[in-house]
Amino acid sequence: MRPAVLLAAGILLAACAARPSPDTSVDALMARYDGHGPGASLLVVRDGVPLVRRGYGFADLEKRVPASPQTDYRLASVSKQFTAAAILLLVQDGKVSLDDRARRWLPGLPPAADAITVGQLLSHQGGLVDYEDVMPADTTVPLRDKDVLALMAKTDHLYFAPGTSYRYSNGGYAMLALIVEKASGTSFQDFLRDRIFVPLGMTHTLAYVKGGPPVPNRAYGYSEEGGHWVRTDQSMTSSVLGDGGIYSSIDDMARWDAALYGDRLLSESSRAAAFTPHTRTDDPTVEYGYGWRITGDSVWHSGETIGFRNVIVRYPDRRLTVVLLTNRNDPEPYKTALAIAHLYL
Incomplete structure (x- = not known):
């Protein structure tokens, strides 16, 4: 081989070795989650093959249980994609229409909500008042979805006329969970189990209710206060299911991600509806589908609640997905997930 070729090859090998x-x-990007504090579980999957599947830090500080791929985290608003899928399954069944007025199913909603449709609830275009702002300050019993409806019933005004604007609405997704119950004749948690989780083999995923099945391999949420980690696992809104009450693991989220590439669960038209931008949001770079945010070639959703910060980012055309679930109040994981994704794009 000529000297010039040998030199070029040597430079290339050296560059590869240095990269x-x-x-x-x-691991460098995840360093903040590693160590002796509350941690995270990370999945990077391409074409159904896990490229990264590992835990960092601890799921339970008091019992010193390490985080793992099987650890179940409260998904918070990442739950919304499952609520949307439940509605779309009922649309496939012919039991619900996206054009149905929400009050057809929930007559307890106030008259001001008369024009809101199911589709507008899915895309946060209903204009419902934020239930978190009208719940009594002295609330001591955690709210359920039906309690959110009771609060809505006392609030006979909207932020805007339905379909004319966007405002992210946890209450809207609580209403969707109640519509699932009315249309299916079963509880929301049972519908999710029977129609989504069991068929997909998501055996460690559930909508958690007190007195129901326990969360397997449960991570507990923590917040840093005065340089120490304090367990902050539940709040007065943590029992509302439709907007954020699902627990899952990265292993089960891999199964969910795989199902979104074919007709195994949702039909092609249902998947198209979920991933079609139905409205602009308050971020000019983000549009909203049904339970999914849409940015360029990615579909994603974050979830934040007391003691948990989560995100799923999918690049369907590249068949690459990053899921980052954490049981701590900081940092917000979306930028970390994007940086990890870019290592594999």
Whole structure:
């Protein structure tokens, strides 16, 4: 081989050797979650093959239980994609229409809500008042979805005429969970189990209700206060299911991600409806589908609640997905997930 060729080959090999491997770079990006504090579970999957599948830190500080791929985290608003899927399954069944007025199913909603449709609830275009702002300050019993409806019934005004604007609405998704119950004749948690989780083999995923099945491999939420981690696992809104009450693991989220590439659960038209931008949001870079945010070539959703910060980011055309679930109040994981995704794009 000529000297010039040998030199070029040597330079290329040296550059490759100097470049950090994706695994090394991932661990560097995840360093904040590692160690002796509350942690995270991370999944990177391409074409159904896990490229990264590991836990960092601890799921339970008091019992010193490490986080793992099987650890179940409260998904918070990542739950909304499952609520949307439940509605779309009922549309496939012919039991619900996206054009149905929400008051057809929930006559307890105030007259001001008369024009709101199911589709507008899914895309946050209903204009419902935020239930978190009208719940009594002295609330001591955690709210359920039906309690959110009771609060809505006393609030006979909207932020805007339905379909004319966008405002992210946890209450809207609580109403969707109640519509699932009315249309299916079963509880929301049972519908999710029977129609989504069991068929997909998501055996460690559930909508958690007190007195129901326990959360397997449960992570507990923590917040940093005065330099110490304090368990902050539940709030007065943590028992509302439709907007954020599902627990899951990265292993089960891999099964969910795989199902979104075919007709195994949702039909092609249902998947198109979920991933079609139905409205602009308050962020000019983000549009909203049904339970999914849409940015360029990615569909994603974050979830934040007391003691938990989560995100799923999918690049369907690249068949690449990153799921980052954490049981701590900080940092917000979306930018970390994007940085990890870019290592593999």
